[in-house]
Amino acid sequence: MIGNFAGGEILLLVLAALIILGPSRLPGYAAKLGQGVRYLRDLAEGAKGQLRDELGPGFDDIDWQQLDPRQYDPRRIVREALSEPRPGARPSATRASAATAATGGTEEKPVSARMRPALGAGFDPSRPTPFDTDAT
DSSP states (O other): BBTOOHHHHHHHHHHHHHHHHHHHHHHHHHHHHHHHHHHHHHHHHHHHHHHHHHHHGGGGOTTTTTTTTGGGOOHHHHHHHHOOOTOOOOHHHHHHHHHHHHTTSSSOOOOHHHHHHHHHHHOOSSOOOOOOGGGG
């Protein structure tokens, strides 16, 4: 299997090329395709060599597997971020009840004080989503 092509698909492409190009022109186009592939491979090797020369000995120490963007799944990253509590964060219900008890629950708090429990705590589905009227 080459890339996403299976054996049957490659055979079908070769048959289509044979029918479209004809047996007389097919060897010439196959040679041009081979030259193009070699040119691209040489170009990639040249870029890799130039990068190795510019980075010096640190090039061999780079972990290319870690830099591969295909390993990052945004759904997994978000799920882990929402499920793990931040170190040193207290539950939002405890903060809200402590603030209400301290002020008697009658005093209007500034916007920053009202938003602070929501910003410093993890997700609590029982509480409404914080909304800042001054920001809109």
